[in-house]
Amino acid sequence: MKKLLLSAAILFGTLSLQAQDSLMMRKIYDEALVNGQGYENLRYLCKKIGPRLSGSPNAQKAVEWGKKLMEDYGFDRVYLQEVMVPHWVRGAKEQGAIIDGNKKISVPICALGMSIATPAAGITANVIEVKSIKEMQDLGESVIKGKIVFFNRPFDPRYIETGQGYGAAGDQRFVGPAEAAKLGAVGAIVRSLSPALDNYPHTGGTLSEPGTKMIPAAAISTMAADKLSGMLRLRKLPLIKFWFKQSCQTLPEVKSYNVIGELTGTDYPKKVITVGGHLDSWDLAEGAHDDGTGIVQSAEALRILKALNYKPKNSVRAVFFMNEENGTRGGLKYAELAAKNKEDHIAAIETDEGGFVPRGFGFDASPEVVAKINKNWKKLFEPYEADRLVKGEGGTDIEPLKETVPNITLISFLPDSQRYFDLHHTAADVFEKVHKRELELGAAAMASLIYLIDQHGLK
Amino acid sequence: MKKLLLSAAILFGTLSLQAQDSLMMRKIYDEALVNGQGYENLRYLCKKIGPRLSGSPNAQKAVEWGKKLMEDYGFDRVYLQEVMVPHWVRGAKEQGAIIDGNKKISVPICALGMSIATPAAGITANVIEVKSIKEMQDLGESVIKGKIVFFNRPFDPRYIETGQGYGAAGDQRFVGPAEAAKLGAVGAIVRSLSPALDNYPHTGGTLSEPGTKMIPAAAISTMAADKLSGMLRLRKLPLIKFWFKQSCQTLPEVKSYNVIGELTGTDYPKKVITVGGHLDSWDLAEGAHDDGTGIVQSAEALRILKALNYKPKNSVRAVFFMNEENGTRGGLKYAELAAKNKEDHIAAIETDEGGFVPRGFGFDASPEVVAKINKNWKKLFEPYEADRLVKGEGGTDIEPLKETVPNITLISFLPDSQRYFDLHHTAADVFEKVHKRELELGAAAMASLIYLIDQHGLK
Numbered sequence: 017m018k019k020l021l022l023s024a025a026i027l028f029g030t031l032s033l034q035a036q037d038s039l040m041m042r043k044i045y046d047e048a049l050v051n052g053q054g055y056e057n058l059r060y061l062c063k064k065i066g067p068r069l070s071g072s073p074n075a076q077k078a079v080e081w082g083k084k085l086m087e088d089y090g091f092d093r094v095y096l097q098e099v100m101v102p103h104w105v106r107g108a109k110e111q112g113a114i115i116d117g118n119k120k121i122s123v124p125i126c127a128l129g130m131s132i133a134t135p136a137a138g139i140t141a142n143v144i145e146v147k148s149i150k151e152m153q154d155l156g157e158s159v160i161k162g163k164i165v166f167f168n169r170p171f172d173p174r175y176i177e178t179g180q181g182y183g184a185a186g187d188q189r190f191v192g193p194a195e196a197a198k199l200g201a202v203g204a205i206v207r208s209l210s211p212a213l214d215n216y217p218h219t220g221g222t223l224s225e226p227g228t229k230m231i232p233a234a235a236i237s238t239m240a241a242d243k244l245s246g247m248l249r250l251r252k253l254p255l256i257k258f259w260f261k262q263s264c265q266t267l268p269e270v271k272s273y274n275v276i277g278e279l280t281g282t283d284y285p286k287k288v289i290t291v292g293g294h295l296d297s298w299d300l301a302e303g304a305h306d307d308g309t310g311i312v313q314s315a316e317a318l319r320i321l322k323a324l325n326y327k328p329k330n331s332v333r334a335v336f337f338m339n340e341e342n343g344t345r346g347g348l349k350y351a352e353l354a355a356k357n358k359e360d361h362i363a364a365i366e367t368d369e370g371g372f373v374p375r376g377f378g379f380d381a382s383p384e385v386v387a388k389i390n391k392n393w394k395k396l397f398e399p400y401e402a403d404r405l406v407k408g409e410g411g412t413d414i415e416p417l418k419e420t421v422p423n424i425t426l427i428s429f430l431p432d433s434q435r436y437f438d439l440h441h442t443a444a445d446v447f448e449k450v451h452k453r454e455l456e457l458g459a460a461a462m463a464s465l466i467y468l469i470d471q472h473g474l475k
Numbered sequence: 476m477k478k479l480l481l482s483a484a485i486l487f488g489t490l491s492l493q494a495q496d497s498l499m500m501r502k503i504y505d506e507a508l509v510n511g512q513g514y515e516n517l518r519y520l521c522k523k524i525g526p527r528l529s530g531s532p533n534a535q536k537a538v539e540w541g542k543k544l545m546e547d548y549g550f551d552r553v554y555l556q557e558v559m560v561p562h563w564v565r566g567a568k569e570q571g572a573i574i575d576g577n578k579k580i581s582v583p584i585c586a587l588g589m590s591i592a593t594p595a596a597g598i599t600a601n602v603i604e605v606k607s608i609k610e611m612q613d614l615g616e617s618v619i620k621g622k623i624v625f626f627n628r629p630f631d632p633r634y635i636e637t638g639q640g641y642g643a644a645g646d647q648r649f650v651g652p653a654e655a656a657k658l659g660a661v662g663a664i665v666r667s668l669s670p671a672l673d674n675y676p677h678t679g680g681t682l683s684e685p686g687t688k689m690i691p692a693a694a695i696s697t698m699a700a701d702k703l704s705g706m707l708r709l710r711k712l713p714l715i716k717f718w719f720k721q722s723c724q725t726l727p728e729v730k731s732y733n734v735i736g737e738l739t740g741t742d743y744p745k746k747v748i749t750v751g752g753h754l755d756s757w758d759l760a761e762g763a764h765d766d767g768t769g770i771v772q773s774a775e776a777l778r779i780l781k782a783l784n785y786k787p788k789n790s791v792r793a794v795f796f797m798n799e800e801n802g803t804r805g806g807l808k809y810a811e812l813a814a815k816n817k818e819d820h821i822a823a824i825e826t827d828e829g830g831f832v833p834r835g836f837g838f839d840a841s842p843e844v845v846a847k848i849n850k851n852w853k854k855l856f857e858p859y860e861a862d863r864l865v866k867g868e869g870g871t872d873i874e875p876l877k878e879t880v881p882n883i884t885l886i887s888f889l890p891d892s893q894r895y896f897d898l899h900h901t902a903a904d905v906f907e908k909v910h911k912r913e914l915e916l917g918a919a920a921m922a923s924l925i926y927l928i929d930q931h932g933l934k
Contacts, residue, residue: 049632173508453893
């Protein structure tokens with residue numbers, strides 16, 4: 017009988033805790049959907065500030081805007097972390113063309129981030145199309161030398177999560193040009209990393225390490241890549257050349273900042289739960305989904321908790337990281353200072369996969385911890401359709417924390433992935449592509465997860 | 476020992492069956508994502524045919540296109556089911572304005588489907604704003620008589636699935652005008668059923684039964700509704716009037732058709748699994764998400780199965796229902812003929828909630844059956860992020876089957892709901908709002924479910 021009573025008490029205790037969590041989550045979602053401010057904040061960031069590549073005047077404006085936003089929200093602490101960042105500039109709009117005998121067919125290209133310029137007149141050379149770095153290496157220096165290498169392995173549409181397609185095609189952009197340089201290529205053209213067939217070239221970083229030989233490298237739109245490939249198939253090799261011209265350069269490093277807002281923990285102020293995205297964006301567009309949405313959702317998550325008068329036991333921080341796109345200097349600095357200041361980090365959530373409708377979260381944790389999270393919280397997220405709580409990874413900005421603070425759990429917010437790589441790093445990544453409710457649901461999911469971690473921990 | 480062996484055999488048998496299903500689903504998804512034809516079919520339906528309200532010449536063109544499409548795919552049987560449909564026409568573009576003393580402020584409106592026209596000069600009257608039919612009834616005939624009733628209860632943003640928000644606000648459009656007519660109102664203006672704040676008026680059917688008193692009824696955009704409401708709050712009642720003019724009318728009924736394509740069952744040709752959407756659309760736009768996507772996905776589901784050389788044991792049908800939007804005549808006819816032809820229907824899947832990224836399916840079945848479906852199939856749909864297999868309802872077109880054929884299970888395809896009611900029944904529901912991969916993932920989810928039902932049944 018005694019045992020039975022005890023079981024009942026545990027049972028009711030559990031129910032009551034779950035009911036309390038469920039009630040709090042409903043309040044969080046209501047606040048996000050009825051009083052959400054993320055969408056208007058994003059409008060400002062995209063339309064009034066716009067592109068904000070590290071080191072640019074716009075990046076500095078974004079820092080000032082972010083600090084003021086979180087000060088106006090009355091978070092307990094708002095501060096900057098100074099960090100030196102690379103300063104790469106694109107220069108004049110790039111030009112590219114397929115040269116077919118006397119015909120010159122213009123195609124949309126853009127320099128890859130951190131690439132070098134071509135000579136002022138551009139580069140003209142024969143084109144070698146390859147589907148992989150290995151194929152290029154098998155052809156060897158005798159074939160590659162003096163040529164423009166055209167990396168044209170398409171984004172595989174069969175991956176359900178497009179991030180996997182990006183990963184599978186990505187080596188062509190990340191290291192393809194550097195590997196081509198080793199074999200004496202004079203330039204590299206990379207098929208845009210996108211499942212969409214259109215005329216947007218997608219920029220993005222390419223390997224640039226001090227002492228490495230570099231060649232001018234550009235992205236070409238997927239439609240133009242198909243066209244070039246078709247022409248190469250039909251014509252004899254010497255007839256088809258490619259010409260491109262770009263004037264990008266790397267300037268001296270610039271002082272910049274991470275922007276941090278904190279709700280200081282009532283019980284454990286030195287224990288930290290971080291939620292963040294990156295404030296910098298590529299220079300071609302407004303950086304709406306990449307990663308304006310992550311910025312405004314991070315601030316919104318804290319705003320919601322504060323609006324509900326929730327006092328976290330642990331410190332909760334929104335971090336606007338600087339320089340994710342071409343250096344990760346902000347992420348490295350945050351991790352360095354976390355160790356230096358002897359902070360005890362419980363978890364860090366990164367939101368950098370777009371502001372689309374939430375699917376759930378990925379946890380860089382053991383299968384046992386992921387199973388426990390599912391057992392305890394999956395039911396809570398089910399009514400909000402954000403209940404994919406799966407084994408996953410963190411994100412570029414929070415990854416360095418793993419090296420500097422022990423026992424942290426890295427978490428990635430998982431929005432639906434279908435539309436992201438259509439826009440990623442292109443001129444199409446604008447405010448109008450973000451949906452108000454989807455953005456708000458994401459902020460609510462993050463605020464909910466922060467609340468649950470703050471209340472119950474992760475392990 | 477014998478028992479143990481038996482268990483092992485069952486275990487391995489089960490595993491092998493699941494592995495076989497898993498393999499088949501992977502093939503279905505690959506076919507959809509690599510060779511999908513739905514997107515280009517939808518482009519044709521939206522751009523070459525366009526709006527196709529029942530009874531219109533475009534609806535007839537859509538019938539001919541749909542029949543030819545499925546004939547070209549070489550389905551075993553392609554045929555039409557004749558059905559008489561209402562023929563309502565909008566006439567000249569509607570005009571609406573808030574009259575504030577001498578000022579006339581034009582606002583976006585459109586006639587509700589099946590509404591009657593105003594007199595040629597329009598109607599001008601004082602406005603009574605209400606948030607519910609009950610509020611109007613409580614005010615009573617003395618207040619309502621001679622007025623234009625303005626139904627202005629907003630779409631509640633707190634519902635996570637927007638379909639629930641639509642349901643909660645919908646009575647204002649469905650029966651509000653008819654109820655206002657009973658109290659002597661001279662017209663009705665209904666806030667558009669949308670969570671988005673914009674300037675699109677949303678049409679949609681309003682109650683029109685023979686013998687019922689009707690008054691002219693129009694939808695007003697959400698932004699204009701807020702404006703009108705604000706002005707009513709600020710000014711004294713007699714100063715604010717509303718004027719609107721519309722010339723819609725109901726013409727004699729027209730002969731039209733359901734379009735049906737079938738892969739005939741090898742073992743049970745008289746047992747049917749139906750997948751369908753509606754071919755008609757409202758007249759304001761291209762009917763892309765409502766319900767062009769449902770049409771092309773239904774055909775695509777069968778095309779995929781045929782391309783994989785899958786021979787269903789039961790007959791599988793793609794049905795393009797006619798007249799979902801203002802009469803359900805096609806759905807009624809299909810159900811009537813199913814009974815008359817003594818068909819034995821296993822299941823019917825309706826796709827009429829947009830062509831957005833799949834979330835899963837809703838089953839109009841007992842909790843036990845839904846639990847069994849989850850136990851057997853949830854794991855199979857998980858890798859495709861379409862594993863919300865929940866208790867649900869069928870859909871307007873398939874609902875009549877419940878009355879005429881015993882033991883059928885109705886199923887609704889559940890795409891993500893966030894964006895649907897922004898576009899629903901407006902000029903913004905165009906091809907460009909549909910995402911190729913999202914559409915293809917939906918077709919693959921449907922083909923997979925059909926395959927599983929064909930192999931294993933539902934109960």
